Amino acid sequence: MNTTAWDYVIVGAGSAGCVLANRLSANPDCRVLLLEAGGESRHLWLHLPVGYFKTIYDRRYTWQFQTEPQPGSGNRAIVWPRGRVLGGSSQINGLVYIRGLRSDFDEWARLGATGWSYRELLPYFKRSERYAGGANDYHGVDGELGVSDLRNDHPYCRAWLDAGVQAGFGLTGDFNGAQDSGLGAYQLTLAGHWRSSSATAFLRPARPRPNLTVMTGVHVTRVQIDRGTATGVHWMNGNQNGFARAEREVLLAAGALQSPQLLQLSGVGPAALLRRHGIAVQADAPEVGANLQDHYQARVIVRLNQPKSLNNDIRNPVKLAQMGLQWLFAQRGPLTVGAGQVGGVVASDLSRDGRPDLQFLVMPLSVDKPGEPLHRFAGFSAAVTQARPASRGSVELASADPLAPPRIVPNYLTAPQDLTTLVQGLKTLRHIFQQPAFRPLMSDAEYMPGNAVRSDDELARFARDKGGTLFHPSGTCRMGSDEGAVVDPQLRVHGVQRLRVIDASVMPRMVSTNINAATIMIGEKGASLIASQQT
Ligand SMILES: Cc1cc2nc3c(=O)[nH]c(=O)nc-3n(C[C@H](O)[C@H](O)[C@H](O)COP(=O)(O)OP(=O)(O)OC[C@H]3O[C@@H](n4cnc5c(N)ncnc54)[C@H](O)[C@@H]3O)c2cc1C
Numbered sequence: 001m002n003t004t005a006w007d008y009v010i011v012g013a014g015s016a017g018c019v020l021a022n023r024l025s026a027n028p029d030c031r032v033l034l035l036e037a038g039g040e041s042r043h044l045w046l047h048l049p050v051g052y053f054k055t056i057y058d059r060r061y062t063w064q065f066q067t068e069p070q071p072g073s074g075n076r077a078i079v080w081p082r083g084r085v086l087g088g089s090s091q092i093n094g095l096v097y098i099r100g101l102r103s104d105f106d107e108w109a110r111l112g113a114t115g116w117s118y119r120e121l122l123p124y125f126k127r128s129e130r131y132a133g134g135a136n137d138y139h140g141v142d143g144e145l146g147v148s149d150l151r152n153d154h155p156y157c158r159a160w161l162d163a164g165v166q167a168g169f170g171l172t173g174d175f176n177g178a179q180d181s182g183l184g185a186y187q188l189t190l191a192g193h194w195r196s197s198s199a200t201a202f203l204r205p206a207r208p209r210p211n212l213t214v215m216t217g218v219h220v221t222r223v224q225i226d227r228g229t230a231t232g233v234h235w236m237n238g239n240q241n242g243f244a245r246a247e248r249e250v251l252l253a254a255g256a257l258q259s260p261q262l263l264q265l266s267g268v269g270p271a272a273l274l275r276r277h278g279i280a281v282q283a284d285a286p287e288v289g290a291n292l293q294d295h296y297q298a299r300v301i302v303r304l305n306q307p308k309s310l311n312n313d314i315r316n317p318v319k320l321a322q323m324g325l326q327w328l329f330a331q332r333g334p335l336t337v338g339a340g341q342v343g344g345v346v347a348s349d350l351s352r353d354g355r356p357d358l359q360f361l362v363m364p365l366s367v368d369k370p371g372e373p374l375h376r377f378a379g380f381s382a383a384v385t386q387a388r389p390a391s392r393g394s395v396e397l398a399s400a401d402p403l404a405p406p407r408i409v410p411n412y413l414t415a416p417q418d419l420t421t422l423v424q425g426l427k428t429l430r431h432i433f434q435q436p437a438f439r440p441l442m443s444d445a446e447y448m449p450g451n452a453v454r455s456d457d458e459l460a461r462f463a464r465d466k467g468g469t470l471f472h473p474s475g476t477c478r479m480g481s482d483e484g485a486v487v488d489p490q491l492r493v494h495g496v497q498r499l500r501v502i503d504a505s506v507m508p509r510m511v512s513t514n515i516n517a518a519t520i521m522i523g524e525k526g527a528s529l530i531a532s533q534q535t
Contacts, residue, residue: 006213006245007031007249008020008024008033008246009233009246009251010024012255012259013086013198013203013250013253014083014088014090014522015089015090015519015523016156016503016504016520017034017503017525018197018198018199019202020090020251020502020526020530021034021203021524021525022205022206022235024531025211026210027534029210029250030534031211032211032212032245033244034140034213035235036214036215037217037220038083038084038086038087039085039216039217041061041091041197041200041251043060043061046085046092046195047195048194048195049095049195050336051092052092053371054371056081057079061082062083063083063087063257064080065079066078066358067081067408067409067520070409070410072391072411072419073462080408080473082257084346086199087200087203090189090198090492090516091197093516094338094339094340095195096187096338096361096516097517098186099125100180100511101511103389104357104388104511104518108479110322111440112482112489112508113479115526119329124521124524124528125521126138127140128143128144128524129147130142130145130147130196131147131148132149132190133149137178138177139176143196144205146189146190146196147196148187148188148190148202149175150187150188150337150517156309156438157185157341160342160362160382160432161184162361162390162437163432163435165183165434165437166435167428167435169346170182170183171183172184175513176517180345181344183346184342184343185341186342188336190336191388193327193328193332200521210385215305215323218242219234219235220234220235222262222402223250223262223263223266225266225268225445228283228495229496230493230499231250232246236492246498248498249499250498251526251530252499253503256474256477256505260289261289262397263486263493263501267281267283268285268288268446268499269284269286270285271284271490272524274397279400282496287407287477288476289395290392292395292408292473292476293472293475294389294472295382295385295469295470296410296412297361297384298383298422298449298462298463298466299382299383299448299466300381300382300449301379301380301448302380303442303443303446303449304443305378306408306439307381309366309377311374311376311377311378316332340363340383341363341364343362344358344359345358345359345360346358348421349424350421356387358425360429362380362381363380363381363439365379365380366379367381375447380441383470384428386418388509388510388512389415389418389510391414392475393409393410395408410473412467413463413464419463422460422467423456423459423460426463427459430446448466449466470514471506472510474504474510475508477493478506478507478508479508480508486501486506490529490533491506491522491529502526503522503523523534
């Protein structure tokens with residue numbers, strides 16, 4: 001057995017884990033080990049911004065988890081890809097950089113996450129950031145994470161925004177600025193020509209430090225807990241087994257599916273579940289793996305009456321060459337796009353408190369499923385999610401085998417308001433498309449849901465049968481001050497000393513928008529909490 005000792009052992013080099021590795025190893029007196037199951041992120045598609053279309057289902061760089069089939073998703077099992085590479089899911093995601101509503105974080109604080117209100121978190125968002133648009137009250141320029149305004153101007157996206165205004169919505173110039181809701185263009189995690197992932201932004205500059213060791217291809221199988229204290233982690237790499245001793249702390253940053261799985265494998269979780277799998281209970285923690293949340297999306301895809309979609313452009317060799325040149329010489333154009341060019345965060349008519357309850361992500365292209373070839377017709381898509389789902393699912397061990405995937409039960413659309421809000425979102429999108437600024441650009445035949453789908457019941461069936469994930473699992477190691485919370489506001493696991501969870505699992509409620517920016521912030525704040533407690 002290969003045994004080594006470190007001050008901090010971090011499990012998972014994803015959005016949060018790479019930030020931790022950077023910040024903790026900045027102190028030359030700390031010996032930091034970062035363990036990652038995946039490998040180096042060398043492939044071009046992992047770095048070219050638009051490359052996520054290629055990598056999302058590529059098993060070389062991803063875990064391909066699957067949910068249980070559920071009535072809320074038309075009895076379909078939904079594939080949940082997660083990054084399995086340095087950078088984790090930030091290396092394969094859709095690049096959209098949006099932090100969430102400030103009311104999301106104020107709600108965290110109200111729910112017991114003391115110290116996590118928007119005002120208290122803004123400095124951490126700014127600390128990470130290298131915003132190409134320049135410093136202001138909301139953006140930082142001295143951090144590592146490249147953030148850029150949209151670099152692909154498409155006339156039909158502009159027309160969609162105009163149509164949204166005609167439908168009665170306001171505009172925002174910056175979702176991450178003074179006005180966090182409205183319609184507008186998304187910012188993206190881009191640095192120069194390339195995707196700015198947690199690995200390229202935070203890990204790459206820290207790797208030469210002698211006090212940081214990064215091991216790839218290493219699957220952590222459990223945390224060793226001795227008399228209530230985490231003392232290290234067991235790992236395997238093929239036939240090789242090892243133990244990494246943590247003299248200060250073990251930090252789980254394995255993401256919202258695998259951090260709770262690792263806790264359960266280590267004896268921290270619902271006692272009955274652990275006993276069922278023959279695992280000795282170290283701490284009975286019923287909520288480990290509970291509180292699972294995700295954004296479930298449904299889309300409206302319309303046909304344009306001119307061949308002006310990216311669906312057409314990528315099949316035109318001249319346009320394709322222009323795109324390449326535009327990317328190469330101007331760092332702009334369709335090769336720099338993410339999973340949403342423009343969109344919105346708005347309140348539907350069903351929002352009781354006026355707080356935004358819908359997010360839109362709009363693209364001048366169309367596809368049946370991310371990762372599949374673009375449609376051959378001139379398509380334009382708009383996706384909608386319910387911003388703050390009330391449905392709650394769970395992640396639990398399917399087996400005591402650490403290499404087996406966990407059982408994922410998302411319970412999509414089980415809370416009635418989730419379904420009605422999503423239906424309202426689809427109707428709102430259709431209403432926007434029908435406004436004078438967009439209506440003349442479309443043909444009469446809607447591709448999806450399709451002209452035959454009209455009533456609320458038909459739209460609800462469409463959402464269940466054709467909807468999918470926006471890839472945002474979160475909340476499975478809930479932070480709070482109450483006894484039931486999995487971690488406290490310092491992200492320390494209740495019932496076990498020297499063990500923290502620092503990733504998307506700790507969100508008490510998922511933020512209303514995409515969640516990568518908030519997860520990087522959790523890494524940033526988590527590192528600062530640890531540093532402030534060092535003696
Ligand atoms: C396809 C896709 C598109 C997305 N698009 C967007 C977007 O446009 N904007 C946005 O804001 N968010 C987006 N997201 C969500 C966002 O990227 C994730 O929520 C975020 O990256 C999660 O960060 P994390 O640190 O919690 O986990 P991850 O980044 O997933 O990191 C976990 C790491 O731990 C490693 N690991 C897990 N288990 C073990 C183990 N046992 N041993 C060793 N290593 C282990 C994994 O391999 C991984 O590298 C997207 C996600 C996906 C998958």
